Amino acid sequence: MSLSRSENRRRSSGVPVGRWIIVGVLFVVLVCISFVLYIRSAEADYRAEANQAIRTAKQEAGLKKTDEAIKHVWDDTVWVVTGKDADGNDIFVWELPDGTVTKEKAADGLAKSQAVSRFREENGNLQIVRIIPGWFQGQPVWEIRYESDPSTDRETIVFYSFKDGAKLKTYDLPGK
Structure with missing residues (x-):
């Protein structure tokens, strides 16, 4: 038995699967491009x-x-x-x-490796989170952020003078 014309038209009126795949891929590409543009504008x-x-x-x-x-x-x-x-x-x-x-x-100043060595002498093998050059108390410094208590993820910051390596100040940060 053959389908009537109206039944045949009803069955083929849906969007083919291939078009849904293309629409889905285009949507994903659009989302990715939007994300990249957002990140670029944010920074x-x-x-x-x-x-x-x-x-x-x-x-x-x-x-x-x-x-x-x-x-x-x-x-x-x-x-x-x-x-x-x-x-x-x-x-x-x-x-x-x-x-x-x-x-x-x-x-003429304290090298990064020397700042790390000085830190290790005072603190042993505590985990250093970051070390960056900075400015503190009106002079160039090395800032070392480290985990002071690994069990609680507490961090501490210590400043060393860039010129002579003297320890200037230590700050204990509140726990995470």
């Missing part, structure tokens, strides 16, 4: 600040090549730009909010 201000810090370090401190720009926030927000000068010396440049620029040769 656009940070990138603009970092690029400005790099330009300032090149103009004011004479850096010829930059390695990285690090934003350090404590009492003030300071950008630390690392790189090389025309002579090939490793240089640290601290850019303060008032426009002041402090430039130091890496060789």
Whole structure:
């Protein structure tokens, strides 16, 4: 028995599976593109600040090549730009909010590895979470954040002077 024309039309009026797959794939692509654009716009201000810090370090401190720009926030927000000068010396440049620029040769200060060694002498093998250059009490420093109590995930921050490696201050942070 054959179907009537109206029954045949009713059966074929649905959207084919292939079109649903195409619509689904297009939707997933749209969501992915939207996510990428959102992330890019969310970090656009940070990138603009970092690029400005790099330009300032090149103009004011004479850096010829930059390695990285690090934003350090404590009492003030300071950008630390690392790189090389025309002579090939490793240089640290601290850019303060008032426009002041402090430039130091890496060789004239405490190296990152020396700061870690000094920390290990005082604290043993506690887990270091991060170590970054920063600005504290009006001078360049190394900030070391570490887990002071692994059982509670409590963290502590210690500041070491960049110039002579003296321990300046330790702050215990509230538990997580």
